[in-house]
Amino acid sequence: MKIRAILAAATAGVLSLGLAACGGEEEPSTGPVSLRMTVWSSNEAHLKLFNEIADAYQAKNPRVTEVKFDPIPFESYTTTLTTQIAGGNGPDLAWLLENSAPDFVGSGALLPLDDTLAKADGYNAADLSPAATKLWQAGGKLFAYPFSTSPFGVFVNIDQLKAAGQQTPAELIAANQWTWEKAVAVAAASATKSGKAGLVVRDFDYKGWDNLSTVWTGWGAQAWSADGKTCGFDQQPMVDAMTFLHKAIFTDKALPGPGTTADFFAGEAAMTVTQISRASLLKEAKFGWDLVPLPTGPKGQYAVIGQAGLGALKKGKNADVAADFLAFFTNPENSAKLAAYFPPPRTSLLTADTLAKTNPLLKPEQLQKVVIDGISGGVVKPSHTGQAEIAQAVRAALDPLWKPDADIKAVLGGVCSAINPLLAK
Amino acid sequence: MSTRFWTGSRRDTLAGYLFIAPQLIGSVLFVFVPLGLVFWYSLHEWNVLADTFTFVGGENYQALADDPKLADALVATGFFSAGLVVLNLSLALLLAVLLNQRLRGTVFFRTVFFSPVVVSLVAWTIVWSFLLQDNGGINGLLELVGVDGPNWLRGEGTAMLAVIVVQVVKNVGLNMVLFLAALQGVPANLYEAATVDGATRRRQFLSITVPMISPTILLTSIITVVGSLQVFAQIAVLTQGGPGTSTTVLVYYLYQQAFQFHHFGYGATLSVLLFAIVLLLTLVQWRMRRKWVFHES
Numbered sequence A: 001m002k003i004r005a006i007l008a009a010a011t012a013g014v015l016s017l018g019l020a021a022c023g024g025e026e027e028p029s030t031g032p033v034s035l036r037m038t039v040w041s042s043n044e045a046h047l048k049l050f051n052e053i054a055d056a057y058q059a060k061n062p063r064v065t066e067v068k069f070d071p072i073p074f075e076s077y078t079t080t081l082t083t084q085i086a087g088g089n090g091p092d093l094a095w096l097l098e099n100s101a102p103d104f105v106g107s108g109a110l111l112p113l114d115d116t117l118a119k120a121d122g123y124n125a126a127d128l129s130p131a132a133t134k135l136w137q138a139g140g141k142l143f144a145y146p147f148s149t150s151p152f153g154v155f156v157n158i159d160q161l162k163a164a165g166q167q168t169p170a171e172l173i174a175a176n177q178w179t180w181e182k183a184v185a186v187a188a189a190s191a192t193k194s195g196k197a198g199l200v201v202r203d204f205d206y207k208g209w210d211n212l213s214t215v216w217t218g219w220g221a222q223a224w225s226a227d228g229k230t231c232g233f234d235q236q237p238m239v240d241a242m243t244f245l246h247k248a249i250f251t252d253k254a255l256p257g258p259g260t261t262a263d264f265f266a267g268e269a270a271m272t273v274t275q276i277s278r279a280s281l282l283k284e285a286k287f288g289w290d291l292v293p294l295p296t297g298p299k300g301q302y303a304v305i306g307q308a309g310l311g312a313l314k315k316g317k318n319a320d321v322a323a324d325f326l327a328f329f330t331n332p333e334n335s336a337k338l339a340a341y342f343p344p345p346r347t348s349l350l351t352a353d354t355l356a357k358t359n360p361l362l363k364p365e366q367l368q369k370v371v372i373d374g375i376s377g378g379v380v381k382p383s384h385t386g387q388a389e390i391a392q393a394v395r396a397a398l399d400p401l402w403k404p405d406a407d408i409k410a411v412l413g414g415v416c417s418a419i420n421p422l423l424a425k
Numbered sequence B: 001m002s003t004r005f006w007t008g009s010r011r012d013t014l015a016g017y018l019f020i021a022p023q024l025i026g027s028v029l030f031v032f033v034p035l036g037l038v039f040w041y042s043l044h045e046w047n048v049l050a051d052t053f054t055f056v057g058g059e060n061y062q063a064l065a066d067d068p069k070l071a072d073a074l075v076a077t078g079f080f081s082a083g084l085v086v087l088n089l090s091l092a093l094l095l096a097v098l099l100n101q102r103l104r105g106t107v108f109f110r111t112v113f114f115s116p117v118v119v120s121l122v123a124w125t126i127v128w129s130f131l132l133q134d135n136g137g138i139n140g141l142l143e144l145v146g147v148d149g150p151n152w153l154r155g156e157g158t159a160m161l162a163v164i165v166v167q168v169v170k171n172v173g174l175n176m177v178l179f180l181a182a183l184q185g186v187p188a189n190l191y192e193a194a195t196v197d198g199a200t201r202r203r204q205f206l207s208i209t210v211p212m213i214s215p216t217i218l219l220t221s222i223i224t225v226v227g228s229l230q231v232f233a234q235i236a237v238l239t240q241g242g243p244g245t246s247t248t249v250l251v252y253y254l255y256q257q258a259f260q261f262h263h264f265g266y267g268a269t270l271s272v273l274l275f276a277i278v279l280l281l282t283l284v285q286w287r288m289r290r291k292w293v294f295h296e297s
Helices: A002-022 A044-060 A074-086 A098-107 A114-119 A130-136 A158-163 A169-174 A180-194 A209-219 A236-250 A276-282 A319-329 A332-338 A352-358 A364-377 A387-401 A408-424 B008-042 B059-066 B068-099 B106-118 B121-131 B137-144 B156-184 B188-196 B201-212 B214-229 B233-238 B250-260 B264-287
Strands: A033-039 A064-071 A093-097 A145-157 A197-201 A269-275 A289-292 A304-312 B044-047 B052-055
Touching: A033 A044, A033 A074, A033 A319, A044 A064, A044 A319, A044 A332, A064 A319, A074 A093, A074 B250, A093 A098, A093 A319, A098 A130, A098 A304, A098 A387, A114 A319, A130 A145, A130 A304, A130 A364, A145 A158, A145 A276, A145 A364, A158 A180, A169 A180, A169 A289, A180 A197, A180 A236, A180 A269, A197 A209, A209 A236, A209 A269, A209 A304, A209 A387, A236 A408, A269 A276, A276 A289, A276 A364, A289 A364, A304 A319, A304 A364, A352 A364, A387 A408, A387 B250, B008 B044, B008 B264, B044 B059, B044 B264, B059 B264, B068 B106, B068 B156, B068 B214, B068 B250, B106 B156, B121 B137, B121 B156, B121 B233, B156 B214, B156 B233, B188 B201, B201 B214, B214 B264, B233 B250, B250 B264
Parallel strands: A033 A064, A033 A093, A197 A269
Antiparallel strands: A093 A304, A145 A269, A145 A289, A145 A304, B044 B052
16 A cells, blocks of 8 residues: 555656656746846856846846846856756856857747847847857847857967067067967977977867867868858868868977866966957966967968857746846946956947957957957857767867877868768758 | 554554655655656657657667667776776775785775775866876876876877776775775684695685685675766766767766757666666676675575
């Protein structure tokens, strides 16, 4: 009898949990609303600004009793977010990384924002740069607001270059010689002299290969075609770019080899390729530094941008309120405030003057050349539906490349064999 | 005749059930229900983002049979388990025998070898990830003796070896203590008798020590095999399954499928497979105990 009762209880548990997993949306409530937004920044200044904006929103909307900003570590951000959603505990709003954009935008997990933004007072959605919103649209609808569009640039440790008797990138730019060939030569010479690292492609670490798009775009290479169907790794531009990179790592020793870490911001490298939002790490730098655009490749000048979007989850209990808060959070006035930390997608804010007010560490020339020119002409880092699986397959297939005697063409062909079935999905 | 409901035996029965209730309820809630759910999920295609949960019957099991990457994961798991069990048990037994002597300093060394067991697994692994870097501490030491060490975590062969060694050093102390306890339970008069009969130390070890501690050998081997199939944090911190897929063991592959690629249904199917493997191995070891394990009675 007892056993039967226990089994019945267990079965009921299984069924209710199973049903909860496939349950539909709940009715919008009319009572007090509490919103939760997941972010990957736990920077105090960022959170202070967010809370100020949220307080202003709550003052206007007394129904909203709480807006909670919930920081999740960057390394596991998307995994944690999807696990929360799977567990029925998803946030109302979420920051989204560009590499998960196609998955989130294409799946229907997010609420379309167009109507809410159109209704919002003085929102001026037409001000959003089309280059910035492209990734976050599907079927003509906008599913997330690209609150941060951050171009990649090269941070330079001037002291280390000078100690090695090298020309600085600023001098090379003036002489029209700021090319990848030259950058690698300078980095190699500096590394030999200092015994530290030369050039570090930040967050690559022989795993985060999408960061290498900051290099190969200079050769006109791409991970896959614009429609996402054709693999680009085995094509000539990529072979050339990777051959160059391989030589720079294993022959010139301009980049630290696999399994060696070096942090530019701690003074351990002469140069680093990273997003300009990292400039804040140089606040207390004990060395002279500069920020310059990416060197030119054989295909000339180019820029690469990384993006982050903000979306409202459709499944949330108060999705409409969440979308309304999103519209407030990103209205012209608040966008200007957010621009202090996150390069904005609004063209009216993309002037060296405006950005200079909020980015005191960067000179107007740096803002113009790296940020503004970068955002208007930049290529977004590679992203694709099912990105995580593709990224993992590319990482595994690229591993044999990171050896001194690698057969570059064969390895890159192997990358395409590994991801072609995934691209076709 | 009395028709009292609460007879002595009924009362005893109730007391018995009450005693096992906490354990039983815990097991049902945290073991059997999740197990049932995992099996239930494995019959579904669960797209978290699109919020769809569709019954697909045996499709995930068919995908399991057709998955070319699964073979790699199973091979990696096999290598890891075999390497770990052999290295861990032999090292633990060796240390236990050495530290079972009545010599000065054995207590100190027992503490030294046991202390990694109580260190946080992730902290332990992170420290090792620094030591195993190309320019890390291990290669620095090797350089002192004129050896140019490999890039441990980046070589296909050395990465697995590194993960195994990190795990062995972490946990060998636990098995060592279990072996020590068993060794101290072996009656001294057996050795005395053997010595009188002229048996060598080696013969004594093989014919007295090993049979007498065989129950412990069985226990430690079950614990170690089952534990080796669950390795996750070490892989996640040290290699993330690379280089290539050489250290993508079954649990890590399961994690990738479910939590990184969002294939929760397929991830659940892999869990069922893992469950079946652990169950099978444990049953095999348990069955073979009659053959292996010496019982005094």
